[in-house]
Amino acid sequence: MAATNELIARLLAGDKLALARAISSIENQDENSTGVLNEVDGRIGWAHRVGITGPPGAGKSTLVGKLAAALNDRGRRVGIIAVDPTSPFTGGALLGDRIRMMDLGLREGIFVRSMATRGSIGGLSRTTQRAADVLDAAGYEVVFLETVGVGQAELDVAEAADTTIVVLTPESGDAVQAMKAGLMEIADFFVLNKSDRPGADQSYNALLNVLQITQTSSSVNERKDGWSPFVVKTVASQNIGIEQVIEGIQKHHQNMMSGDRLIEKRKDRLRKLVIQLVEDKTRSAFWTGDRITRLEDGLNLILGNRKSTLQFVEELIKE
């Protein structure tokens, strides 16, 4: 308890080592995590959370690095949470980017944390959210949540963020495809990175066209509440377009603040968190030693085709 209190005190003072330990506690749900979260909960709501997603190789890590450095240069404290959905087929490629990003964390006002997710999707959105809460409470003003857009991960990140940026490149000629596939629903705006490469103008125009078409769709419009997504061209590796992306982030933040959108988004996020926590608690309360024994007996009956699964579940719950 004394140890937890000291951890919390150091954390709130912005000590990076304490931050790292607190986030690990939450990931592992160890004995410090409840204490930390209870203290953190009274102190959140200040940081702007920016999700960054897109295909592998789009230059997301480079972009986040440049954005963080630029914001830090003007005095902002910046947190970066890099979420790796560890696909076995892209695993290795990310390593170099991650190492470069860690270097950035040596700066006084920048905190970098990498999180792996293999096998824990679903839990990802919660852990990411809680880690962002810790950074928020510790006084980080902008928190970037970065992930590769494969399957579920980009939805989880969009859920944990106030503003979501989708990064594409001229090579990902599947921009139109990507947008059809539902990215309109999560992107507050787009970054076309590596826009000095051949085909950049066509890609840019294609993106604009699709944006125009989808904006007439009422479902998107309703969600966006009058906000119009746009495209920013960058060459992140050469620091080109970074200021424009920061402007885009600020513009979106202001839009969110002007209505109820920011508070509604945060409430949605919190609602899901509470529902998930209730589920965790009721799950562990349900599976008593006795019920676990009955489960194993029941499995044998079902496998022997002597009982239906749904019937067994009903019986198990009724008692």
Place this chain on the structure above:
Amino acid sequence: MAATNELIARLLAGDKLALARAISSIENQDENSTGVLNEVDGRIGWAHRVGITGPPGAGKSTLVGKLAAALNDRGRRVGIIAVDPTSPFTGGALLGDRIRMMDLGLREGIFVRSMATRGSIGGLSRTTQRAADVLDAAGYEVVFLETVGVGQAELDVAEAADTTIVVLTPESGDAVQAMKAGLMEIADFFVLNKSDRPGADQSYNALLNVLQITQTSSSVNERKDGWSPFVVKTVASQNIGIEQVIEGIQKHHQNMMSGDRLIEKRKDRLRKLVIQLVEDKTRSAFWTGDRITRLEDGLNLILGNRKSTLQFVEELIKE
């Protein structure tokens, strides 16, 4: 009820339209699903479930198509469940393969079903498993479960399958990478497809080397229960190596049958299903109208920094 009974009768007689409708019922959890699953549960355990995963472009759909045709030629009834984890960035590329696969479903003894998963990962493994159960009960002897290996999807498929095949190509020079990233844990054997391409021999040898190294690792050995993964070279588009893959599938099936492994694997699968069903039921029982009202009040307190999330969850559960 009468409609459900007719659906079940037609389904058990192998009627493809009834099959398709039954699987849709389960996906949507509509009014027929309970009836269908209760009937299906008494009739499963006969089909051999074969999971196929690997990176985009490895030729998985082509391979599954050729395997299904070859098995059907020798009188087997074959089901195919193609699971698309709809990454927005690979979405379109799969379409052509899927259409070719659907053509295969016109054959008398082959049933093809495509399932999308966007936003429902976690639910994927259950829905896939239940769809395979339906095909099993309807007398399909081999059921292929195919998915792109991105993040969680390949784990879900491995969980729903008796035998899991990982498909690679010489181009995916990341074979070694892929294996380090945990594919050893799920692959019962490997297929090196497009093995007429340059670099095939090096890829093959690299795979064999990594297999040899990882087989000395005790954790893998224990799980495999004496089974040694191997590599089969194919050129699926030219029907080369298809027989060898079928032999590999049969060999693994015999190995599973000789000990307790098959029954243990099926029990594991069923255990997870029951736990998930219990969760669904308790969740809907918990969230009464009153609790939902209290949730909304609580969210406002937490957002106003006047209550901690964990404390609120405790209170909500206690009542």
